[in-house]
Amino acid sequence: MGKHARPTEKRPTTAPEGGVRFRPLPVRSTVRLRRPLDIWHKPALSAVVAMAIPALTLFALGRMDLILYTSAGSLCALYAHGLPYAARARTLLWVVLGMVTSLGIALTAASAITSAAVLVVLASLLAAAHKMACDATHIGPPGNLIPTFIAASAFFVPQRLGQVPGHMALALGAGGLAWLVCMAPVLVRPRGPERIATARALQAAAGLLRTGTGTDGAGVAHARHATAAAVNAAWHTLFLVPVRTPARAAARGRLERLLVQAESALGGRPGEADPTAEAERLDGWAHQLRRGRPLPEIAPTAAKTEEPAGITREGAAESGTQAAGAASAVADGSSGVADGSSGVAAPGAVREGRAPLLGLGGPALRRPAPGRPRGVRAVLARLAPGSPLLPIGARVAAGCVLAGWVSMVVGVGHPYWAVVTAASIYQANTTLSWQRAVQRTVGNLLGLLLFCVLLPLTHTGQLAMIALVLAFQFGAEACITRNYWLGSVCVTPMALLLTGFGGHLPAKTLIGDRWIDTVVGAAVGLACCVLVTNRRAADRIDIALERVAAAEAAAHRLLATAPAPGADDAGETGWARDRLVGCLVELREAVDVAAGEWWQRALPQERITHAEQRGHRALAGLVRRLSAPALAA
Incomplete structure (x- = not known):
């Protein structure tokens, strides 16, 4: 409770x-x-x-x-x-x-x-x-x-x-x-839960934009972790929404376009536009979602290409305060569900077995990344x-x-x-x-x-x-x-x-x-x-660091190649984003758990800080690569 x-x-x-x-x-x-x-x-x-x-x-x-x-x-x-x-x-x-x-x-x-x-x-x-x-x-x-x-x-x-x-x-x-x-x-609000999840992501992104205008590197890290967790949880919620008719596909598509706007805050630089005005716009959309009002029409925007705010100025202050970031982001239900989000592709470009979208003759919809166990298999894996x-x-x-x-x-x-x-x-x-x-x-x-x-x-x-x-x-x-x-x-x-x-x-x-x-x-x-202390808590950090490093390396290999038109590039980019954000959330959860054990070997704070900085930098690149085609879909 x-x-x-x-x-x-x-x-x-x-x-x-x-x-x-x-x-x-x-x-x-x-x-x-x-x-x-x-x-x-x-x-x-x-x-x-x-x-x-x-x-x-x-x-x-x-x-x-x-x-x-x-x-x-x-x-x-x-x-x-x-x-x-x-x-x-x-x-x-x-x-x-x-x-x-x-x-x-x-x-x-x-x-x-x-x-x-x-x-x-x-x-x-x-x-x-x-x-x-x-x-x-x-x-x-x-x-x-x-x-x-x-x-x-x-x-x-x-x-x-x-x-x-x-x-x-x-x-x-x-x-x-x-x-x-x-x-x-x-019977009254058939799309209420997914609208609330999207509103939470929009509000978290608005908080990131406001925080990014300051000089507190730890505060930026906190807001970025909160936004990543809220966006990831919102994608997970949308993937649970069945799409059996064009009308339902269109409704989910409009929510996805709003969620892409929230997600793009992870890859943008406040200097490109007035961050306060953008934050107010996101908050306004969140208010409309919670009130059950008609969804706004989102105009396509260009992809962002500059360094995200706060990445290079976090410094040593981040290591002592990041634990508050993910824990508070998860505290309202945006838990580290990394079953996640993925890329989006142009309508009609669906390939059997690895289609990154759902069509139904309507808007292109994202699909979860493959390769992760779900359902009963996922539960059994967590209890292995x-x-x-x-x-x-x-x-x-x-x-x-x-x-x-x-x-x-x-x-x-x-x-x-x-x-x-x-x-x-x-x-x-x-x-x-x-x-x-x-x-x-x-x-x-x-x-x-x-x-x-x-x-x-x-x-x-x-x-x-x-x-x-x-x-x-x-x-x-x-x-x-x-x-x-x-x-x-x-x-x-x-x-x-x-x-x-x-x-x-x-x-x-x-x-x-x-x-x-x-x-x-x-x-x-x-x-x-x-x-009975949890001696495995610190070991979980080492495993999470290895997974973040592998996901980051895969993201950099993808970013080193020129974007290709069509569904495959968008799908691969989105799935890389999904894997990376899932690994980052898992790392932050592992750090929070281990940091709360009263008797535990010292945590590798410097490795954790650098891994999260590099991971979020790569995540920002993936988000910027997805922003233009996703918003234009």
Whole structure:
């Protein structure tokens, strides 16, 4: 549900390259509020509607004890709101099936196993599987938190084996309703997700143009990374849009022309035109896209030929601050999806097997670069032996098991909340996990205080409890993109209310157990995170540097040849751009992950800085080569 926090401004204690360095853990930036995500209201409203209908139905039937099972399906409505509707339909189907499967495993174990210690182990293993699966699929917020919360709770719900199919059917039915709720906006704004993705790229490009007029090399690097990531994510979104009719091809073509304008900011020089005026124009187009207004007609422009702004003046200042660039670019959903973008060619110049465009008698459309695994193969490749996700999975499993067992030792009868807390704090590295642990603890404490204040209202009846659950669900999504701790203030009382429908624990016991579980889960989980460091993080940088060097060399070989007319040159140029930007995004992600490990060998900062400078210079050349034919298409 929450986004990754921004990297801290504290500088690590460095050692010579190849040595070990210690990174101080941040405090102030951990609780700092950020701007909310631009589409936070979409998952918030969807979840409220998807949860309200089953909850009110159960209330009318007098079976509010079943709300845990319907909530499992209803909370699937929080996912996939950034995807085009065709891809959203497929993704939500997998989310619902995964949720129901996890619930079935937990309920079956609860009906067959009486040992709480064994149930903690099983819940922890399932939590680790959720974490690795969500990271491998790039499902996005709320990630593994929701299925882990539902499954861990279900492991400790009294259950008979004969009840499991019926309870799973309730979850599946609620999940089907969530699917319908999330797909309903297609009737009003059928191209809304791709328009928002394009608007994000335009706004990032406008920020690059404004930043490029200054003298801060680090700021230019930050803006350039943000633009590259946003443009790459937007191309990925457009490639998910099916083009089955000329009308749909024309609509996607207009979005592509706008996206090419944003992409051209990576290859242009502000001295060619007034950068402020150009930035205002891009922002104006982004505003039109978000408002659902008709798309503007883009006039062709000449290709840019000069050095991009900021490439030659970044200097040493870039190395200490670039980590903020890509992380903030990815924080709003523009994650490093490098499945990417490619070239464009003139209409009609399609060659079987490697066509860089789609025609349908309308505008030429870009196609993704070949050679990258997609779908299930891509997910399996990310989970293969040697994957950086495996240490994270080991952290989750070990931390959750120990947290659950310690919670049992201190006297908590149902330690699932300790398991959930431990699972929720594990992020890509130690620094982010530390931030999440602090945020979770602070948010849960304030949430418990809020629950105590509202306790008299919960005694007025189940209808009031339903209203509070829905209000907290909406508030959680409204606040959690500002900072995770702020969202946890709403999540905690909502979870307590959902638990209260099926049980009758005294409020004092419920609040006390929840607080103990929170402290134990955060402390034990963070201890495991500190002790089980991700030693593969720095190795991933070396691999990413090699890939950037290879992609840059291929780009320079292509740029050394004269452009040839027709589809082949544009296609090869676009695919080279795709490979290079994907490698640059991968390098920046690897650096961000390794930089956040508190105990890690010193990073090759000079090599990283030079590789990114050279890579973005080559990327600018590829973009300039594509600009003229792409805009004229």
